[in-house]
Amino acid sequence: MYSKKVMESFKHPHNMGEIKNADGIGKIGNPTCGDVMWIFIKIGKNKKGEEIIKDIKVKTFGCVAAIATSSMVTDLAKGKTIKEAKKITRQNIADALEGLPPIKMHCSNLAVDALHKAIEDYEKKNEK
Amino acid sequence: MKVYLDNGATTMVDKKVVDSMLPFYVDKFGNASSLHQFGVEAKEALDNARKIIANKINADPEEIVFTGSGSESDNLAIKGIAYSNKEKNHIITSKIEHPAVLETCKVLEKQGFEVTYLKVDKEGFIDLNELKNSITNKTCLVSIMHANNEIGTIQDLKKIKDICKEKNVYFHTDAVQSFTKVEIDVKKINVDLISFSSHKIHGPKGVGALYVKKGTEIKKLIHGGHQEFDLRAGTENIPGIVGFAEAVRLGNKEHVTSMAKLRDKLINGLLKIKDTQLNGATGNKRLCNNVNIIFRYIEGESLLLKLDMNEIAVSTGSACSSQDLRPSHVLTALGLRADVAHSSIRFTLSRFTTEKEIDYVLKVIPKLVEELRQFSPLK
Structure with missing residues (x-):
């Protein structure tokens, strides 16, 4: 049912946990499937002075696909500029995981939504 | 150590069962309807198997109809009664039935039948008063499962039958999970129709049976030859039926006692883990091989696959492992919230389960739960 990459990400998920004093937090829950995802981001700057996602952590309550997509979204977003991170799509995550079963595609949705929400949260807090 | 604790899904076929079946593939391959020696041999085997299963429930051999599965038995019982009672169009069942019953009822609803789905309490028992009050003069059948496949709750068949008898309504029970684990004596409980399956009791897959009490009028679903007292056409699966009977013959009371002991050891051990709870009833109102536990804050499928990586096979009522993403209809009928229902794991033992295996599970699982909770x- 699951690709090797999904199982690998599930067995050894990356960036699990939370960031104390995070700059942005994105909380997403899907009551139908029961999955819940919280993404924490810490913002820094690269050499060009652009804002980047310096650190990212995720907490997940969910199935194998939910845990694997959580891990993958953090891998894809870490070190990216905010502009780049906003462009990550659910398809990017599914592709990086070498595909998801059709019924589990919503898990990659959740992961992207949580990431975007965390960025939004950061931007809102820093609007002047 | 490989530990199979998904015997509610299916069981290993007992080697003795396989041995009993083998002669009927090559040497004694006849069609039980044939008049020659090959046929006679097959017919004898069929009759003998029917007798063994009838004896197990204190029925007469002519009351046992072999089918292709427990699901087929449920279909035959429910549709068979519904279609033969033209003037009555109401069926009563419960919210926690197996899909073979629920989906059959839904099909009948589309055909104009009315179906009442009885609620259950938090342990999974139906309310006998609700049953009594739901029966009308249009009711043709009450179908309530004996033991629930997810949570192992055993209904009181005798009390249900007494209500049905008083109201003159047929009573069918799906005993697929309870067969050989809970005693059924049809002369005592007087149920009209009972569904059985072979592969849940170390018999082969593809064989089921339906007990049809003498005098019960039902319509057949599979048309063709006159096999099985003209209730199920199709050449009988003799090796399968022989194996089913051998599996029934091999089951005994000691197995039940030892399974119940290991069940309770597993339950008690798992409940020592923080934030866990047992679904279903306890003691002899619970199936001797069923353990269903909620591990709060983690999702069933992820724990199932972590266990699988440790060579422990279980199942879950979590929606994420199903094709429709809804949590188990049984667990939600108990009143559990969706996120809690998602956190359930079912362990089902067999008579081959050892104490060593249970110890191994109890050793491995706390660490896995902790990893996911982190x-x-x-x-």
């Missing part, structure tokens, strides 16, 4: 946002 990054769960729920608390």
